Amino acid sequence: MTAWQAVLATVRGRERDEWVSALRSTAGTWARAYAGEPLTKPERALSLAGTDLEQLTETRCAWCRRPLEQPVRGRRRYCSDRCRKANYLLTDH
Numbered sequence: 001m002t003a004w005q006a007v008l009a010t011v012r013g014r015e016r017d018e019w020v021s022a023l024r025s026t027a028g029t030w031a032r033a034y035a036g037e038p039l040t041k042p043e044r045a046l047s048l049a050g051t052d053l054e055q056l057t058e059t060r061c062a063w064c065r066r067p068l069e070q071p072v073r074g075r076r077r078y079c080s081d082r083c084r085k086a087n088y089l090l091t092d093h
């Protein structure tokens, strides 16, 4: 049984239809994340809203999620100045 089937087994009727619809709408996002592809613009906006909840992986750019080459010392959060500035411009500080 997949995780989705397990969730759907706990709900019936109209609520189940709502869950099917909600889960289906996220399928593309999960598939792209699994393949390691960069976030789409709407996903990027959502990822900003979720940064307090979800720890960003240290090996991906905090803005576009492309894999980062880590320097020997310190940690880079962004793959480029462009991403660092984009994040700076769209967050409160």
Ligand SMILES: [Zn+2]
Pocket (backbone or CB within 6 Å): 061, 062, 063, 064, 065, 066, 078, 079, 080, 083
């Ligand atoms: Zn980036």
